[in-house]
Amino acid sequence: MxxxxxxxxxxxxxxxxxxxxxxxxxxxxxxxxxxxxxxxxxxxxxxxxxxxxxxxxxxxxxxxxxxxxxxxxxHPEPALVPKDIDGILAVKRFEIIVDGMCDAMVLMFFEKAREPHLRSPEWTARQKRKLDGGLRELSRVIGAREFAHGDVFSMADIASGTVLKYIDVRWPENPWRAEYPNLAVYSDRLEQRPTFTATVPVPQIIRDKVA
Ligand SMILES: N[C@@H](CCC(=O)N[C@@H](CS)C(=O)NCC(=O)O)C(=O)O
Incomplete structure (x- = not known):
């Protein structure tokens, strides 16, 4: 196993x-x-x-x-990536945007963990722009559709759903839900899937000094 x-x-x-x-x-x-x-x-x-x-x-x-x-x-079945080349590339594009958004949030999280006088507002602003840009793009591409790509659940939904819920956990005051109501509806719907409810993110306590 x-x-x-x-x-x-x-x-x-x-x-x-x-x-x-x-x-x-x-x-x-x-x-x-x-x-x-x-x-x-x-x-x-x-x-x-x-x-x-x-x-x-x-x-x-x-x-x-x-x-x-x-x-x-x-383990190709059930398929979570389309078979056609354009579909494969479109789903990969979602994954790339989402990973970039997550990377920006991790960087912001550790910047916030620094002593206040060591924090760089410029660095934080740069990362926040990446998160905002990713949200804007996800909202534009997903629109009011049920699934991120095509009309079936795919890796594009796993990626997109994951980053949206991560914002709620890491940064609850982020206004993404008000700014992108279509993404809020999309996220809430995805979070009802059993595989999502079974994996709701929970913060951890980090004991070592990291930043
Ligand atoms: N690009 C990596 C990012 C993974 C990542 O940053 N994981 C974090 C936990 S959320 C980690 O293990 N960080 C430890 C470290 O960077 O030393 C991936 O997609 O797997």
């Missing part, structure tokens, strides 16, 4: 958890705090980041987008 190193707030890990569950692939969930020295993540990923998918033979797959692609290739 697969094992997945995951963290409860991680949007990157949540994408993989949802994908595995949607495909009905059993796995053992290993919950860790990747920022603490107690994590076993470095044993499986030289970049020391989770999620990490550990195979039965002990080999590991890391980097969430690569894990998603790996799982899709190894």
């Amino acid at each position: 697969y094992r997945l190193i995951s963290a409860t707030p991680s949007p990157y890990a949540r994408k993989v958890r949802i994908q595995l569950a949607e495909k009905g692939i059993p796995f053992e969930l290993i919950t860790e705090v990747p920022w603490d020295s107690s994590t076993q993540t470095p044993q499986y990923n030289p970049l020391e980041k989770l999620p990490v998918l550990i195979c039965e033979d002990g080999s590991s797959v890391f980097e969430s987008r690569y894990i998603n692609e790996w799982v899709e290739l190894k």
Whole structure:
């Protein structure tokens, strides 16, 4: 059976958890705090980041987008990526936007963790622009449709749904719901799927000094 190193707030890990569950692939969930020295993540990923998918033979797959692609290739059914080239590229585009938004939020989170006099408002503003730009683009492309790409659930929804809920957890005061009511409707609908309700992000306590 697969094992997945995951963290409860991680949007990157949540994408993989949802994908595995949607495909009905059993796995053992290993919950860790990747920022603490107690994590076993470095044993499986030289970049020391989770999620990490550990195979039965002990080999590991890391980097969430690569894990998603790996799982899709190894377990094609039910398909979560379209078969046509334009569809594949369109879904990948969603994944890229979402990962960029998540990266910007992680950077802002640790900037906020610094002593107030060490924080850089310019750096934070730069990251916030990336988050805002991503939201604007998701809102534009998804519009009032049920699914992000085409008329079926796909990796584009797993990615988009994951980043929207992550904003609620990491940054509850962010006004994205008021600014993009279409995305709020889209997110609330997705969050009703069993694979989403089973993986609602929860903040963790980080004990080590990170920033
Ligand atoms: N691009 C990576 C990002 C993963 C990532 O940043 N994971 C965080 C947890 S949410 C982590 O493990 N950080 C530890 C570190 O960067 O040292 C992916 O998509 O897997």
